[in-house]
Every structure is written in structure tokens, then in C-alpha cells.
Amino acid sequence: MTNAIPTSQVSSSTGLRTLAEKVWDKHLVTKGENGTPDLIYIDLHLLHEVTSPQAFDGLRLANRTLRRPDLTIATEDHNTPTLAIDKPIADLTSRTQIETLRRNCAEFGVRLHSLGDIEQGIVHVVGPQLGLTQPGITVVCGDSHTSTHGAFGAMALGIGTSEVEHVMATQTLPLNPFKTMAITVNGALRTGVTAKDIILAVIAKIGTGGGAGYVLEYRGEAIRALSMEGRMTICNMSIEAGARAGMVAPDQTTYDYLEGRAHAPRGADWDKAVAYWQTLATDEGASFDAEVVIDANELEPFVTWGTNPGQGVSLSGSVPNPADIVDANERSAAERALEYMNLTAGTPMKEIRVDTVFLGSCTNSRVEDLRAAAEIIKGKTKAEGLRMMVVPGSARVRIEAEAEGLDQIFLDFGAEWRFAGCSMCLGMNPDQLEPGERCASTSNRNFEGRQGKGGLTHLVSPLVAAATAIRGTLSSPWDLVQDGDQ
């Protein structure tokens, strides 16, 4: 259960506001009365092929139009193959879904980045890359990892298909106000410890339901020190703690990332925008409904042992013993997880041998992630028999990585260098685990069968993924140093 400490709710009476509340207030079309929700304006609607076809159908059936094509953008990502992308998609149902998206976008005037286009890629990589994701805006997408965009100080919500249709028709959503939770990460990360380790530790602390009903705001020195990529990794997995969204207040790091991107404001508009963005940070003295504090100095590389993202432990730890878990629900979930994962309580995590390493997904597939992993494996030999798959988050990331020679480092190491998409994070395309195949994955979900029926997933950072690919067992760069390998 949650370890969050409820704090007193005084902000409404003092007039001091948190980041989330400021963005909310700014987008209020109508204030709900007598238990009805607020109506919130949506600045940016991202679409992909999986959760949109039934919404477009709904519009057609009701004779409705897409209200704001100019605030809507689509990309192909979940179903797309990562090999031979110039050939027709072999899986007929996948092909139908992609073709349906293309037809729908043409009919309703939606900008679409199709397979083969330089801006194609995972929807949550594409939005920020184009400069469309900006501080203070509201972003929605029929995908739970929309929380990624909160890294810019946007309010970014994953929604279902009925809500996708609602936004298409009205550019608004009826929403009940959320509670706010501060996740304060003090101190500094040690070398070898990353944003992914922070968020895995947060989820292990508050649980998969600990954030339910909350918008999380990540704060503190360790968050300020992160790049935009690191902040995106953290906000991305807010949903794995059950939260509706995760946010980081914008700062110079945010502005530096955005300036010069295709859809970032320019000239006088840029100055106006920055002036506004600077007002977004949580007011000093504003209070949160709950607060969690983490000490970055003490964090180690973190990995999961179970079948939900909250079932994690430091890499230096061991598979826990369910008998030691007090809560009956969590105990039975742990027993079930160990059975599924084919693990024995007490086994040191570092002794767990993996078959496959997957570097990719909307959590960790940006060029910085690829760079970090490449630096570890450069000049090293891959563990015998191990398969490593590297899937850039977007076509542009792939091109950038190739310009830096990262593809060659991965290929020399013996890894597969693929085209962009969601790939093995959820295996809607042919990239899947075999039953019993064990994977160290930089993705976000270790659910049963998520990466393929019977597949066994350990969630890890790109650094742990790289070190694991060298040693064959779950490892961090710290182990490579101890091996006298560097």
C-alpha cells in the first residue's frame, strides 16, 4: 500500500498553486457544479493506429467532424515491423490497422507520419522531438504512457478510445480534479544510476496503486539535474504507480531542449512563451495532498523480479521471500509472480541469467539512452548465446544515432539494429519473446506475457541492459569495473 504521507490541504485557502493546478486552471472551459466534472481544453491530441479506429468510426456514425485537425497528429508505432519496413506488413490484421489509420487520417485531414517517414516513431518520442510538446499545455493520447510529456511541465493524460472520440469531436474532456503528490528526490545520483532507477524505486515504494487519483510532481535536486530525456523516462512510468499523470516544472534545461525545434515558438513568440513558462513552477509554500521523499545518494541500479513494476529491488539484492510480506494481497501476488517468473526466493538478482536484452520503448529509446548503452558495450564482447535488440524510438533517433556511429558499435557488439517502433515492449509486431525466454528490458511493463506469451521480463535501465548483455546475468556498469574490465 502507499507510503505517501498525507499533508494538510491549505493551498486553496492561501491562493498558492502547484504546477498541476496552474495548468488545470488555465484550461478550464467550464467549472463543474453539483458533482459534474470540469470541462478541460486539450491543446494537443496524439493518435496512433491501435486506439483510434473505433473513435473515427464513432465520429462517422454520429455524423460528427474532427474539431481541430490543427491540434491533432498521428504516427504509426505499435504494429509496425522493425525489419524490412519497405515491404508490405506481413501480418494481415496489423496491416489492416495501419491502413485504416491512413484512410482515417486522409478522410479527416489529420497529419500522419507513416512508416518510412523521417518523423515516424513512437508517439511519445515524436511529440517532444517535433517541439509540439511544450510546458503548460494539455496533451492526451489513447495510450497510458502519454504521461511521458509531463516532463515538459505539460498535463499529459492517457485516455481510452471513447475519450479519444470525445476529444476528436469537442477538443475537450470532462475530468474530475486530481489530487497532487510531490515526489521529492534529494541529493545526487551516483555514476551508473539513472532516471530509470529513480522511477523503479519510486514505484516499489508507493506500489502500483499508490499514485491512484494523483498527479505526481517530481521535484528536488536530483530531478533538476536530469536531462529532458531522463525526465521523460521518469514521467513515462508515472502510470505504473497508478497515477493519472507525472510532471516536472520547466526550467532552463526544458527551454534549451525546445529552442529551435520545428514547432517550438520563434522570435517574439518564443519570448512570450518563455515568460509564461516561467510562471508555471509550483508556488513556494503551496501544499500537496501527499508527499514522498527519496534520497538519490542512496539509490543503486534497480531491477524488477516480479510481474508488476512495483515488484522491484536493488540489483545488489535478492529475490524476496513472499513469506516475509505482511500484506496478504501482496504476498499472494508475489507467490504467483515467482512461479510465473520461474524464480526462487533468496536468489541474488545478479545470478539471474537472461536470454535477451531489449533496448527500446517510449521509456528508454531516445538517442541519449542509446548513447549511454553504446558507451558501455563499445569494444566489448556480447555474452555467448545472448540476443540483443536495439530499437530506436523514432526514425529521426535512428538517423541521429547512425550519424554518431552508434549503430556500428551495436552491430560490432553483435546486437540487432532495428527500425523505430514500440516493438518488443508489447509485441504487437513480430518482435516477441518465446515462452520461458528471459529478457532484461528497458521498457515499462513486466506484466505476464507482455513481451510475448510466457515471456519473462526484468525491467532495467539502459546501463543495466548494456552491462547485462556483456555479462549474461543481470549486471550494472559497477560490476564491469569490478571485473577489471574497464
Next chain:
Amino acid sequence: MQKFTTVTGIAVPLRRSNVDTDQIIPAVYLKRVTRTGFEDALFAAWRLDPDFVINKKEYQGGRVLIAGTDFGIGSSREHAVWALRDYGFDVVLSPRFGDIFRGNSGKQGLLAGQISEADAETLWNLVESDPGIELTVDLVGKTARVGDLTVNFEIDDYTRWRLLEGLDDIGLTLRDEARISEFEAMRESWLPQTLPARSPESP
């Protein structure tokens, strides 16, 4: 959407917590472009086990699912709700739901009622001791009744009202269309637009 008042049907005890939407419907079933036809996909991986609760003959035709805490966490896929509906479930009772799942349920006439952990345990024991027993869910009174036992469930007032009235969200919102237009007229001109497409170099 049809109006929802009461449902009486076979209760199915799902003694598991953290049932994520990947378990409710695995991703391979998300490729369809229709809103129906997902009944076979419901709990597809778990249904391979002949002892899984849904496979037991006493529970065939179940309409009320009693699940453990954190039901419907994870992916936003509304297909999870469609699969439950297509199978025949009208109600899911759980001590806690994933937020997006709970929202999706309300849009598709699936009642997601929150009960206490103690009541979940009581209902499981009762239903398991008399498999196939019918349970009556009353949305007006927010109660679930089985035999002599009545437990209360929680649902937010707005979703309850919409379910009771069978109202369509988009229609409701479009009554405020003038307010939306007013809001749009006041938006800052520098806010991002997807059209026309720009490159970093283009003006």
C-alpha cells in the same frame, strides 16, 4: 448507451490482485478495428488453464465479476472493457481500480463498483461456497445483494448519473459548444499547432 438500474446474474470470484489490462486482454488482440467481437480475448492467457475460474461450468454466463484490488491497472486499452462487455459482464466489483480503466468502464455501460477488501473477501467466500449463485447489483441504492448479505459499493456521482440515464458524453459536452468556442478565441497564438507541418528551418 442503455440505462442501467439493476443487474441480477451469476457472480464470478476472481481471487487475484493487480489484474492489469494486459491480462484482461493481451496486446495481440488489439489489432481489430471494430468495437465488438472481443469475447474470446478476455483473459486469453489465463483461460488456457482449464481450472481458471471463467472456465468452470458453474460460472458460465457470469455477469458480475468480483476481483481483487487494483483491477484494470496498466495500459489504457478500452478493449479491456469491450472484452468484459462482449463476454457478458455488466459489473466489476473491486477494492480499487486503475483510473483509466474505471473511466473507460463508465463510457461503455460497465459498472465499476468499489467495495472494501473485507467485503471482497466475504463475497468470494460466499460465492465459492455456492458456485453459480446469483448476485443483484442495484445502482440506485449502490448495493450488491447475494442471499441474505448486502454490501455497499462506491461509484462517483457523475458516472452513476450517466449510467442511470444512459447518457452519451459527447452529446453532453456539445451542449457547451459556445463555451468551447469562446475559450478557443482566447487561446494564445503561440501555442503549438500540428498544421501546417514545419521543419526547424522552415519559416
